[in-house]
Amino acid sequence: MSLVGPRPAPTLLLQHVPESKQGKNRMHLDLDFGTTDLVPEVNRLEQLGATRLSEELSEHGFRWIVVADPEGNEFCVFDPPHSSDTAR
Template sequence: MALNWKLVIDTRNAPALADFWAAALDYEVEDPSALVERLLAAGQLPADAVVDHDGRKTFRGYSAIRHPDDPFDPISGVGQGRRLLFQDVPEEKSGKNRLHIDVHSEPGTLDALIARLEALGATRVREIDKGPAGHWWVMRDPEGNEFCAA
């Protein structure tokens, strides 16, 4: 039986990085505000465990995005399909990523994709030329995590 999974990415500012990747991938930022409000009202969640981001209450140090076509729990907002969870950690990023995301453009639109990602806060690192197989860019998201755009 196949397992359910999510990719967890350590960050210094989970909501900001979730916003970047949601825009980059055309995903949706999960909205746990109904669950957060319910837990606060029941006294099961302290107020200092909550932050307001873009007018919604969310769990401090966490933010997730999901594919817009995948199912999700309407109470918790948690996606039940393709999903990235961003969690704050105390240490800065160090070293090269051992796992990264590849973002694929439609044929002939790589330049437009690169421009859109840069407008969102990504930076180019280097171009990889594979000759007849094409080329792609190694880039960094706003926190310095490497990813490829092809």
Template sequence: MSSLVRHITIDCADAYALGGFWAQVLDSKLSDDDRPGDTEVLVESPGAGLLFIQVPEKKSVKNRIHLDLQPEDRTREEEVERLLALGATLVDDQRRPDGLGWAVLADPEGNEFCVERSKGERAAAERAE
């Protein structure tokens, strides 16, 4: 029997605050047991949850692993704008005029993640080919 990914764990300075940011990003929620000041916070989502663990050291280098987000009900551009309004920052813009590419953002603690085109945008591009 194989293993399943239960949680993706992210070290951070403020588990509750960063967990709250990611809960909004994923239109999800924190575990009912989580409270401000907790050093471990779980964002419950389909598949694998995101587990935030408070650690004393600050982030110092680029992520070795990152999340790639694909919007479900909005375009990539709309999703990037929504995430920027939630507190993300644009780190690297790899979007191309032809619609390909992605945007690299960072969460409030500097953890990088990417926003790709939505499934609808991908399907529209394939039909246009």
């Protein structure tokens, strides 16, 4: 499976391996889907099998929600700071 965002964003290729997750993730992904409304995007991911692990969090203008894939690998769906943000 590959995830392709708006250009010039890089393409991310995910490969399935037969081994199950062993301990902590070796890599943590923060994914920006290009939307400021994180909840509908996380809802869409939940319909695909993800599990929401947090409510919306924020720090230094970044907002994110932590989710996990069906095997428990955690990642964040995030919205970066915008130049018009003043008091996030």
